[in-house]
Amino acid sequence: xxxxxxxxxxxxxxxxxxxxxxxxxxxxxxxxxxxxxxxxxxxxxxxxxxxxxxxxxxxxxxxxxxxxxxxxxxxxxxxxxxxxxxxxxxxxxxxxxxxxxxxxxxxxxxxxxxxxxxxxxxxxxxxxxxxxxxxxxxxxxxxxxxxxxxxxxxxxxxxxxxxxxxxxxxxxxxxxxxxxxxxxxxxxxxxxxxxxxxxxxxxxxxxxxxxxxxxxxxxxxxxxxxxxxxxxxxxxxxxxxxxxxxxxxxxxxxxxxxxxxxxxxxxxxxxxxxxxxxxxxxxxxxxxxxxxxxxxxxxxxxxxxxxxxxxxxxxxxxxxxxxxxxxxxxxxxxxxxxxxxxxxxxxxxxxxxxxxxxxxxxxxxxxxxxxxxxxxxxxxxxxxxxxxxxxxxxxxxxxxxxxxxxxxxxxxxxxxxxxxxxxxxxxxxxxxxxxxxxxxxxxxxxx
Amino acid sequence: xxxxxxxxxxxxxxxxxxxxxxxxxxxxxxxxxxxxxxxxxxxxxxxxxxxxxxxxxxxxxxxxxxxxxxxxxxxxxxxxxxxxxxxxxxxxxxxxxxxxxxxxxxxxxxxxxxxxxxxxxxxxxxxxxxxxxxxxxxxxxxxxxxxxxxxxxxxxxxxxxxxxxxxxxxxxxxxxxxxxxxxxxxxxxxxxxxxxxxxxxxxxxxxxxxxxxxxxxxxxxxxxxxxxxxxxxxxxxxxxxxxxxxxxxxxxxxxxxxxxxxxxxxxxxxxxxxxx
Numbered sequence: 001x002x003x004x005x006x007x008x009x010x011x012x013x014x015x016x017x018x019x020x021x022x023x024x025x026x027x028x029x030x031x032x033x034x035x036x037x038x039x040x041x042x043x044x045x046x047x048x049x050x051x052x053x054x055x056x057x058x059x060x061x062x063x064x065x066x067x068x069x070x071x072x073x074x075x076x077x078x079x080x081x082x083x084x085x086x087x088x089x090x091x092x093x094x095x096x097x098x099x100x101x102x103x104x105x106x107x108x109x110x111x112x113x114x115x116x117x118x119x120x121x122x123x124x125x126x127x128x129x130x131x132x133x134x135x136x137x138x139x140x141x142x143x144x145x146x147x148x149x150x151x152x153x154x155x156x157x158x159x160x161x162x163x164x165x166x167x168x169x170x171x172x173x174x175x176x177x178x179x180x181x182x183x184x185x186x187x188x189x190x191x192x193x194x195x196x197x198x199x200x201x202x203x204x205x206x207x208x209x210x211x212x213x214x215x216x217x218x219x220x221x222x223x224x225x226x227x228x229x230x231x232x233x234x235x236x237x238x239x240x241x242x243x244x245x246x247x248x249x250x251x252x253x254x255x256x257x258x259x260x261x262x263x264x265x266x267x268x269x270x271x272x273x274x275x276x277x278x279x280x281x282x283x284x285x286x287x288x289x290x291x292x293x294x295x296x297x298x299x300x301x302x303x304x305x306x307x308x309x310x311x312x313x314x315x316x317x318x319x320x321x322x323x324x325x326x327x328x329x330x331x332x333x334x335x336x337x338x339x340x341x342x343x344x345x346x347x348x349x350x351x352x353x354x355x356x357x358x359x360x361x362x363x364x365x366x367x368x369x370x371x372x373x374x375x376x377x378x379x380x381x382x383x384x385x386x387x388x389x390x391x392x393x394x395x396x397x398x399x400x401x402x403x404x405x406x407x408x409x410x411x412x413x414x415x416x417x418x419x420x421x422x423x424x425x426x427x428x429x430x431x432x433x434x435x436x437x438x439x440x441x442x443x444x445x446x447x
Numbered sequence: 448x449x450x451x452x453x454x455x456x457x458x459x460x461x462x463x464x465x466x467x468x469x470x471x472x473x474x475x476x477x478x479x480x481x482x483x484x485x486x487x488x489x490x491x492x493x494x495x496x497x498x499x500x501x502x503x504x505x506x507x508x509x510x511x512x513x514x515x516x517x518x519x520x521x522x523x524x525x526x527x528x529x530x531x532x533x534x535x536x537x538x539x540x541x542x543x544x545x546x547x548x549x550x551x552x553x554x555x556x557x558x559x560x561x562x563x564x565x566x567x568x569x570x571x572x573x574x575x576x577x578x579x580x581x582x583x584x585x586x587x588x589x590x591x592x593x594x595x596x597x598x599x600x601x602x603x604x605x606x607x608x609x610x611x612x613x614x615x616x617x618x619x620x621x622x623x624x625x626x627x628x629x630x631x632x633x634x635x636x637x638x639x640x641x642x643x644x645x646x647x648x649x650x651x652x653x654x655x656x657x658x659x660x661x662x663x664x665x666x667x668x669x670x671x672x673x674x675x676x677x678x679x680x681x682x683x684x685x686x687x688x689x690x691x692x693x694x695x696x697x698x699x700x701x702x703x704x705x706x707x708x709x710x711x712x713x714x715x716x717x718x719x720x721x722x723x
């Protein structure tokens with residue numbers, strides 16, 4: 001209520017001041033009857049011509065000293081870039097009327113935000129503006145965020161409202177393509193700090209901007225301007241960004257599937273039904289979530305060869321023995337060579353709905369193996385699928401035939417090379433000692 | 448200039464045998480290079496080789512191409528043996544001085560040779576094939592049979608799995624790879640040394656390329672064979688012209704290339720194997 005009435009007062013005040021300024025201006029020109037000249041004076045008062053406005057403002061002082069100033073009053077000083085007195089201040093107080101006009105705040109008067117100003121000219125200093133007056137939800141969300149917490153702890157200048165949203169006098173709505181927080185612009189805004197190696201190092205957070213920009217999300221954003229592409233805020237939130245270590249954070253491992261599932265709903269369902277998802281729900285600390293395989297920022301299109309090759313090792317981070325035994329197969333060898341024309345982990349196990357072989361729905365359940373192997377191999381029979389895709393020649397129980405074959409081959413190699421190694425070495429030593437004599441006798445064969 | 452130029456020469460290997468050896472050189476090197484690329488696929492050089500060759504598909508196609516050529520050579524050789532045994536009724540093929548079959552004399556020669564290595568006695572007198580040459584032959588024979596069979600099993604996996612369980616393919620790959628490593632190292636170390644690089648022969652014994660051996664060399668290296676052939680009069684039927692200069696140069700070229708590639712592959716696989 002108080003605010004509303006003050007606004008009304010200031011509105012009336014503005015009108016009164018405008019009339020007063022016109023009249024006084026006319027008087028000052030000396031000829032009230034000269035209608036054409038009065039019109040010219042009106043024009044002078046409403047434009048930013050320095051001499052006229054300064055003079056007008058100065059003459060208004062006496063009349064308006066006790067009333068809150070209107071926007072024109074404010075701009076009479078604050079719109080002057082060349083004002084030496086203002087320039088000398090540590091913080092710019094310059095307001096560009098041209099950029100303010102189309103801004104989201106342009107419908108508000110100056111004193112709506114600078115509410116401690118009641119006089120013109122106003123006493124110095126004035127209080128910093130609080131955004132909370134109009135944006136209470138956002139500011140309270142921000143107050144609990146990692147940005148605000150860091151700010152409190154270190155007394156450093158961490159991002160507050162304006163660092164992301166930009167100059168309040170030129171601020172645009174987030175749906176406006178010129179806004180710093182418009183989806184297509186947001187990564188660059190966050191990248192001011194999170195893409196600056198020095199700042200990242202100084203405050204100990206990862207330098208992720210470049211990684212994101214190279215990702216499939218970043219590519220969709222920059223290449224095609226897809227507004228549905230995930231930007232920083234899609235995963236981290238906007239005002240209430242929390243550390244990924246905070247269980248309430250959208251990027252806390254347990255919450256990641258839900259966060260990604262906001263867009264990738266089908267994948268989320270499949271993931272939650274699989275062994276990884278079940279382990280995550282059960283609260284297993286090492287249960288992989290989306291980011292363990294896909295990474296957080298450098299998310300690659302799954303068709304990319306390099307990603308497919310790299311991700312085999314990613315599975316191997318947990319499934320070490322399985323990766324090792326996979327590498328001993330033809331599938332693994334071809335993959336190691338850098339080619340994807342062969343089976344990799346997910347070709348057989350599935351990617352999101354990974355199920356244990358004991359689950360009848362699993363792609364690697366005995367009953368489903370012919371179909372799974374048959375995706376690549378033609379003419380697959382029930383006998384064929386007894387092939388062991390993860391053979392371990394050192395494990396006698398897994399496959400005795402393989403174990404003994406390996407043992408035999410090792411002994412064969414050892415035996416042959418031991419015997420012929422010795423044979424060759426002895427022969428060489430003996431031949432070197434008689435080599436000369438043999439040649440002299442003309443029996444060395446080759447001259 | 449060359450004391451052997453005025454010497455008499457005899458054919459020791461027929462043109463067919465020399466072509467067969469040539470075929471084995473080319474296909475074996477091809478199989479080794481492409482196969483070891485797969486076996487040590489985690490190595491940087493393997494990736495480089497695969498990419499340079501034109502990708503994994505190209506590597507595997509080359510491997511299969513060489514395999515088919517070598518198989519054809521192998522079958523030709525089997526056919527030749529059968530022809531000589533059945534049609535020509537060559538009884539010396541399976542036993543006797545000209546046979547590849549290991550015989551008591553070979554064990555004797557080996558024992559004498561070991562004594563000679565240790566300055567404990569004279570070098571044995573060899574017949575048509577020395578024991579290490581027989582071992583070379585059987586190593587390649589067994590190698591082609593085993594590596595070939597396991598290779599075709601994997602090539603036509605689902606087909607073979609109709610007759611044997613699928614896990615036999617696991618064993619096939621294991622044997623294929625281990626036996627191949629045995630073959631590659633054996634050829635590039637033992638065969639190269641025994642037949643070509645040992646001081647008496649260095650840098651190569653061209654007889655398998657030229658087919659011709661001088662009477663002095665023949666007499667010295669295979670005295671039993673030489674005297675028996677002389678006595679029976681067969682030797683003069685084997686009389687040849689001296690090896691032409693182009694053939695000698697060609698032999699050297701082939702040897703340098705084969706040994707170069709062989710040692711290069713030997714170094715790569717040796718380092719890869721022992722560095723785990």
